[in-house]
Amino acid sequence: MRPFKFTNTSNASSAINLLIKNPNAKFLAGGTNLLDLMKEDVERPDELIDLGRLDLTAVRPLVTGNNVVGISIGGLGKNTDAANHPLIRKDYPLLTKAILAGASAQIRNMATNGGNLLQRTRCSYFYDIAMPCNKRLPGTGCSAMQGINRMHAIFGWSDSCIAVYPSDMAVALSALNASVKVMQPSGTARIIAIHDFHRLPGNHPEKDNNLDHGELITAIEIPKNKFAANSAYIKVRDRNSYAFALVSVAAGLELAGGKIISASIAMGGVAHKPWRATHAENILRGKMATVENFQMAADAEMEDARPLAHNKFKIGMGKKTIVYALEQAFKGTGYKA
The missing domain is CATH 3.30.43.10 (Uridine Diphospho-n-acetylenolpyruvylglucosamine Reductase, domain 2)
Structure with a gap:
């Protein structure tokens, strides 16, 4: 060092x-x-x-006027505290499940919520300073493109970078339509939708997100949702703990009887940012919650996948994981307060 x-x-x-x-x-x-x-x-x-x-650790209701419209999670709060907070376990169990699927208990006890969003790829070529890497040193090339790319992206990658973003927490936040609140150098707040916070690699893979130098994450804000009782986070990995996702899926269903009013689905392990499965969501809206419809939605979402030499398996794995996550969400596996 x-x-x-x-x-x-x-x-x-x-x-x-x-x-x-x-x-x-x-x-x-x-x-x-x-x-x-x-x-x-x-x-x-x-x-x-x-x-x-800094005193930026509180978890509290997000209030507009006299109405509770969501929850605010301190940017410097610990992952463990967020996962186990009674309000989050009750109203946002999807976030609890995703946080507890990540890293180890010891790391979750140290890692902060804002820091979780800012973690960098675990691409082995990024970590190996002897290898060319556009993310580490722009203009040097992407070693993973012709190397071992089993863990790498199938959506949204470019010729400059095929790395994937590792956070479990951020995948759940994407499905929850969260926003990131940051303090600017002027002292004013800026709100960034989670979908706009992280970037696809394009020609600048060295830029993981859209924060400017000098901006500080102060909180993560999540609006109310109607799928707390019908949500699931499924993570497929090489071993059961302390491993990053090959494919993960965060799924929430708003149901009326057996009919899907709306679906919210995000994927991890497949792109340079949490990948919102909008094709699947659109297909499921208004349909009955059946395995056949889940499979139809999964097939549609994975049609645009562009696998590399060693990760073609992620297409089939992605379909099965989407279906399984939707099945578990439909069964109602949310945490009870």
Whole structure:
């Protein structure tokens, strides 16, 4: 690990001002991803600005006027605390399931909610500084394109990058239509829809998201939904714990009897960002919740997949995982408060 300066601060404005002064500085929250990248010499900040003293951890109802319209989750709250919070377990069990499917208990105890959204790809070529990687060093090439690409994208990739985004939490947040609240250097808030927060690689795979330098995630906001009792998060991986998804699916169904009023589906392990399964959602709207309709929706969603040399299996796996997630959501496997 290269030498760096460690700076403490006690408020958000001070943290932002410190970051703006140094283009090579990084915010440090839980550090569960950033410190690993620094040890591997992938990330090379010369200053870390510690956010540990900032009071941005609360989970509270999101209120407009006299009405509760959702929930706000502090950007510096721990993943474990978010997953186990009574309001989240009761009204947003999909988020609880996704968080608990990620990493290990020890990492969840350290990792922050905002930091979870900012974690970088686990592509082995990105981590290996001896290999060309456009995400790590733009213009050098994508080693995974002609390399071992079993774990890589089947949607939304470009000739510059085929890496996938690793967060489980963000996949659930996509299905929940969440927004990310950030503080700008001016001190004003900016709200970014989760669908616009992360980026597809295009010609700039080094840019994982649409945050500007100096912006700080203060909260994640989730609107009310009508599928708390009918949601599921299914993660398919090589081993049962501490492994990233080959394919994951977050699914929620708003039902009237056996009829689907609306469906909300997002996928992980298949793209550079959480992949919203809009084709499947559109097909299911207004139809009966049957296995046949689930299969029809899954087939339609996977039609646009562009597999690589070693990950063609993800098409069949994706179809089966979508169907299984929808079946589990229909059965009503939500957490009970």
